[in-house]
Each structure stands twice: as structure tokens, then as C-alpha cells.
Amino acid sequence: MVTLKKGRYSARLAQSAADVKAAQRLRHLAFWGGDGSAVDADAFDHECNHILVEDEGTGTLVCCFRFLSLTGGHEIDRTYSAQFYELGALRDFDGPMIEMGRFCIHPGWADPDILRVAWGAMTAYVYENNIEMLFGCSSFEGTDEGQYLDSFAMLRDRHIAPKRWLPKVKAPNVFRFAARLRRKPNVKLAQLRMPPLLRTYLMMGGWVSDHAVVDRQMNTLHVFTGLEIKAIPPARKRLLRAISA
Template sequence: MGGLPATLGRFGQFEVRLATTKQEIRKAQRLRFQVFYEEGGATPQQGAALIRRDICPFDAICDHLLVIDTEARNRFGRLKPKVVGTYRLLRGEVAQRRLGFYSQREFDIAPLLARHADKRFLELGRSCVHAKYRSKRVIELLWRGLWLYAKHHRIDVLIGCASLPGVNPLALALPLSFLHYQASAVNEWSVRPIAGRVEMAILDKAAVDLRRGIAALPPLLKAYLRVGARFGDGAVIDKQFGTTDVFTIMPLADIEERYVSYYGGPMEMPDSLVA
């Protein structure tokens, strides 16, 4: 973690922190299993269903951002803090030494990295929030923690896959077309799928109503759009998770003002981050 304190901030009963133990990572994996598999209908790989955790080789090389309800109680009424939100963070220098970026399984990002060899990339992944905690406060805490982490590590660009529910592109024609016409990355930042490219401009531009297009997006994609994210050229179907994935690009120099305006409100922070 390079000197960054584990606890990044607090707001009321919630704390945003980095996982420091295997037990905390397992709790994040259990939350991911609940959201992606039990709620979202993804197909678990061998063993995952038995242990009821979303397990992935990339977990071992990533940092894990957590939002914890410090006042949660178990069924016996005893205080038992609970992981209610998580983000998986993979820095470019770690990816280069180890497994590469997770998103390279679906998207050809080598040209993007080569064009911006002087920049530091951070891949965002496995983002989810417990169904009972999908409030503005919890999501904001995740994003504030992410911002502090990115600034500490001098990150220049946030990247990653973001998902639309379902594997039928025609059923997703409105949100995919909206992203293509309203938020496509310029050539300098554009990324294309490795194979199985799904055309995003399914509808004619004139047929895409802006209000309905935004309303058709999942909450995470709306949050990305809010801060000025741009998206690659083409989507990919992820059969395991039952989603259609798009590639997200957020150069921090382009989004900082909007990011701070949405997610830079007051939050209790450790002294080491205030100084």
C-alpha cells in the first residue's frame, strides 16, 4: 500500500478502508458472490459455489477497497462490523510484473498503454455494494476512498470494464447506442475488443433519447458518466457473468474538477491524510 493508511475516512457509521488481512479479502469475496451470483445470476466457477465466495487469481495481486458498516449486528444482536461495499484496484506497475490487467482478457489495451507509456494506470474492477446499502452515502465513500488512493499513488488514468446486465445486445440497444454517441473516447484513448466485438451503435443517433438513454444505464455507469468518463469502441459479452461489458477510460486530468464536485464533500479523515 506504499505508506497509505488502511483507514481512508469515515462518515457516520461507515468506514472506507483498504483490506489488510486475508480475512477482509474473503469478506469482500463473499459480498461479491452475493451480488454477482446470488443476485445477478452469474455462473460460478468450480469451487466458488461451495465456499460461496467470488474467487479470482487477480485478487492476490490487487488492493481491495472496502466500505464497512461499523454498527452492523449479527442475528443474535451482537455488534459485528460488515463489509457492504468493495472495489478491486490494480496498479499498472503491479499488472506489468504479474498477470497483466484483468480487462486484457476482453479488450486489446496494449496500444492504449503504448500511446501513454508515460502515464500511470489504475484498473478498477469487481465493484459492488450490498443490496441493502445502495445509498448515496456508501457509493460516495467508495469513490472518495478511490480518489485518495489514486492521488496517493499519482495515478493518471482510471480504466476498467463496466457491465450492462444481459447478453442480448438488441435488448441493450438504447444504453449501448447512448454511450457510443454521447461518450465515445477519442482515438487517442480508444480501445477495441480482442474478439467477439459487439457493435454499440445499434440505433440511429436520432432515435436515441438522452433522458431515456441515461435512465437505461446501471448505477455504476451513471456514476462514471457523471464525472466525464469515456468508453471504448465496441462491447463484449461475458457469458459467465451474464453481462455485456464496455471499456471505461477516465484520465484524471480531465475528470478531476467534476469528480471533486460530486465526491469531494466533508468526510472524517485520518490525521496522516489531513496533514
């Protein structure tokens, strides 16, 4: 069972329907706005575990995400990501996997320690359960790729998935940035506009699909993102273990 306390924040697994409902309310607030009373929910919520990050002083839920555990790549077709990407190559992955999704931080909170605690909780679960791959959809806000061209150019140059795992196109509306972009990225702008969650994946050695899905329902552009645990640089592994301890 995941429990983690660091500074003013603590992370734990949801234990009740009320916990899951709280996560769904935060997701709706983060993704859609409103007054925090509506919920963002789908059928995958019943299959997943949910991690809640709370402010210890006030009990405020400041971050949440969910994850789906797989015994191996043969189960890849039952994931959320498989709705949008053809993941046949990953069926050959032989080892425990986790799909991480619906990650969000309360729009009223900007403390970088929140992200650190969330990753610490996920790291603890990964090492306790001998997980070998972490994956999911990493989202850019909005569906206009024009504001993220430097980020996509950097992904093209440095972070495309190995051919043996590369997802193929499945969604009807995609931005094929690896094939279409010809620009040299402005590294500063690329980093500035890269979503924080995706930036963290990449810092650990993660990789992405060669195209982004245009998801108008969620008002995002997202890329499939994978991370083989054995590929995390040793210094980064030590840092993650320290956070999760």
C-alpha cells in the same frame, strides 16, 4: 493507506486473508446470489488491493472493489481488462494507472451514500499516489443488449474513447453498438438504464470502448471504461476531494 469515514459508513483497505475472503463472499452474493457462503475468486485477487466499505453500526460489509496499480501503459497486458479488449493503444500512456474491478454493493442495501464513500476512498488513493488514469470494465446486467439500446446509443453519441486510446475488438462475442445502432437515444431511458458505476465515470469525463463484450460467464455486457484524471471537470474534482477528505 486508505481509510475514510463518512456518516454511517467507513472504507478501508483489506488487511488480511479474511478481509479478502469477505469481499469474495460479497461478490458472489452480488453477482451470483445464494446464501453468502460461496466465494467469487480469480487469480487477479492476489495481485490487487481490495477496498471494503462497511456499515459502522453493524460491521456489515456493504460494498467492495479491487484495484490493480500500474506504473504505466507498458504494463497494460497484465490487467483483467486485457483478456477482453485489445489495449495496444494504451501501452503508450505515460503515467501511473489503476484498473478498478469487481465493484459490487450488497443486494440488500440501496443507500446512495455507499457509492459516494466508495468513490471517496478511490479518490483519496488516486490523489495520494498521483494516479493519472483510472480504468476498468463497466457492466450491464444480463447479456441481452435490447433493454439497453438507448444507453448504448448515448454512449455512441457522447462518450466514445479518443482515437488515441480506443480499444480494439479481442473477445469472440461482442456487440458493436457504435457501428450498428442507428437510433436516436431517449435520454431519460438511457440514464435510467445506465449502470450507476458507469454513470459516475461518465459524469467525471470518462469514455468507453465502441463495443460491448458479451460475457456469458459473468452474465453481463461490459464496456471498457477509461478516465484521465486531468480531464475531470474542476467542479467535480472539488466535490470528489470533499468526499475523500
